[in-house]
Amino acid sequence: MKWLNIVLSVFVLLLAIASATCSYFLFEKRELLVKGWGKMAVSLNNAAKDFDKSSGTETAKMLSTEEISHENYDKLDSNLSKFNDQVRKIVKQRDDLSSAVRNTAGIMEMSNIPEQSSFTALDSYERSVPSVIEHISTVKKRYDDTIDQICATGKQIDAPLDAGALKGSRYRTEYTKLSNRISAMDSKIKSYDAGYRRLAGLTNVKLANSDFEYSAINATTNKLQAGITTIKNDLKTAQSLVGQKDLAIAEIQKTVDLKDKQIAAERIAARKLKEHNNTLLQLLEKEGIPRDIKLWEDGSKDVRRALQGKVIEVDEHFGFIVIDIGSATKVGQQLGPKIAYFSPRITDNAEFMVVRDLDKDDSRYIGRVKLFKLSENNSYAKQIAPAVKAEKIRVGDFVFLPDDAIEAMSSAKTEPAVAK
Structure with missing residues (x-):
C-alpha cells in the first residue's frame, strides 16, 4: 500500500x-x-x-x-x-x-495594342502602359502640329483661326471660316480660269487643260500676253487701214453726194412719170378700160389657159398632125373695148389635148398629142395618148393645153422654143 x-x-x-x-x-x-x-x-x-x-x-x-x-x-x-x-x-x-487604357489605344488607332492581361499583370503593366502613353503623346503632338499648320494656312489666305477654338467645342465654327474662305478662293480661281479661257478665245491662243495647272500659270499668262501683244499690233495695223479707208470713204461720200443729187433728179423725173401715168390711167378709164384690171404676162398660166387652136392637117402616112399654133401665136386679153396680145411661149415638147366640137354642147375628148417641131405659125405633133375607140384625129378638131401640161411648163421654167 x-x-x-x-x-x-x-x-x-x-x-x-x-x-x-x-x-x-x-x-x-x-x-x-x-x-x-x-x-x-x-x-x-x-x-x-x-x-x-x-x-x-x-x-x-x-x-x-x-x-x-x-x-x-x-x-x-x-x-x-x-x-x-x-x-x-x-x-x-x-x-x-486597363480596359479604358486599351480602348483609348484603339480609338487613337494604335497598332499592336497589348492584350488586356498586359495592363493588369504586375510584371508587364509597367511596359504596356508607357507604350500607350507614348502613342497618345505622338498623336497629341501630331494633332497640335496639324492645328498650328491649319492656323498658319488660315493666316496665309486671310482667314485667321483660333487654335483654342479649334481644340474646343467651337471647332466646327472655326473650320467653317476656313472652308468658306477656301470656297471663295476656289470660286475666284474658277472665275479666273473662265476669264483666261475667254481671253484665250479672243486672242486665238490655243490652251490645253494642263495650261491651267498651278505650276503652269506663269507660262499660260505669258502665252496670253503674247496673244494680246499680237492683237495690239494687229489693232495698230487695222487703225492704219481704217485711216486709209476713211480717206476712201471720204471719196465715196463725194460720189454718194453726187448720186444723191442724181437720185433727187430721178425722183423728180419719177414724180413726173407718175403724173404722166395717172394721166394715162385717166385716159384708159375714159376708153372704158378698168383701172384695176390685171394684165397678163407672156408665158403666164392665164395666157396658156386661154390658148386654143385647131388641127389643120392630118398625115396618116407618116403619123403626125399639124396645128395652127406656132412660136408667133398670140393670145388676146379683153381690156374693155381693147384687146392686148401676149405670147404663151410654147415649148417644142408641149402636150395638147384634142377635143371635137368644143364649141358645141356635145363636145368630146379625142386624145393627146405632143409637139416635136415648132414653127413660127404652126407646129407638128404626134399622138401620145390613144384616141377614143372608133375616133381618129381629123382636121378641124380643137387643141388646147391641159392643166397638167401648163403646170409642167410653168415648173420647168424653160425658155420658149425658137421656130425652126
Whole structure:
C-alpha cells in the first residue's frame, strides 16, 4: 500500500511537471500568436491606408489595429469583409482602367495594342502602359502640329483661326471660316480660269487643260500676253487701214453726194412719170378700160389657159398632125373695148389635148398629142395618148393645153422654143 502511494505520488508529480512544462510552452506559443496577430493587424491597417490614398475611402479607420486585434476576435469577420470589399472594388477599378487604357489605344488607332492581361499583370503593366502613353503623346503632338499648320494656312489666305477654338467645342465654327474662305478662293480661281479661257478665245491662243495647272500659270499668262501683244499690233495695223479707208470713204461720200443729187433728179423725173401715168390711167378709164384690171404676162398660166387652136392637117402616112399654133401665136386679153396680145411661149415638147366640137354642147375628148417641131405659125405633133375607140384625129378638131401640161411648163421654167 505504501508503495502504491509512492508510485501515485510520483505519477502525480510527473503529471504536474508535464502540465507545468506544457503550460510554459503554450504561453510561449500564445505570445508568438499574439505578436503575429499584431503584425498582421498592422499590415492590414497599412494596406488599408494605402488603399485609402486618393480613393476617397476611410477603410483604414474601420480597420485600426485595435479593431482587428485578437481582443476583438468576435468582430474580425465583419471588419475583414470591409477590407475584402475594398480590395474587390480596387481590382474592378484596375480592370476598368486597363480596359479604358486599351480602348483609348484603339480609338487613337494604335497598332499592336497589348492584350488586356498586359495592363493588369504586375510584371508587364509597367511596359504596356508607357507604350500607350507614348502613342497618345505622338498623336497629341501630331494633332497640335496639324492645328498650328491649319492656323498658319488660315493666316496665309486671310482667314485667321483660333487654335483654342479649334481644340474646343467651337471647332466646327472655326473650320467653317476656313472652308468658306477656301470656297471663295476656289470660286475666284474658277472665275479666273473662265476669264483666261475667254481671253484665250479672243486672242486665238490655243490652251490645253494642263495650261491651267498651278505650276503652269506663269507660262499660260505669258502665252496670253503674247496673244494680246499680237492683237495690239494687229489693232495698230487695222487703225492704219481704217485711216486709209476713211480717206476712201471720204471719196465715196463725194460720189454718194453726187448720186444723191442724181437720185433727187430721178425722183423728180419719177414724180413726173407718175403724173404722166395717172394721166394715162385717166385716159384708159375714159376708153372704158378698168383701172384695176390685171394684165397678163407672156408665158403666164392665164395666157396658156386661154390658148386654143385647131388641127389643120392630118398625115396618116407618116403619123403626125399639124396645128395652127406656132412660136408667133398670140393670145388676146379683153381690156374693155381693147384687146392686148401676149405670147404663151410654147415649148417644142408641149402636150395638147384634142377635143371635137368644143364649141358645141356635145363636145368630146379625142386624145393627146405632143409637139416635136415648132414653127413660127404652126407646129407638128404626134399622138401620145390613144384616141377614143372608133375616133381618129381629123382636121378641124380643137387643141388646147391641159392643166397638167401648163403646170409642167410653168415648173420647168424653160425658155420658149425658137421656130425652126
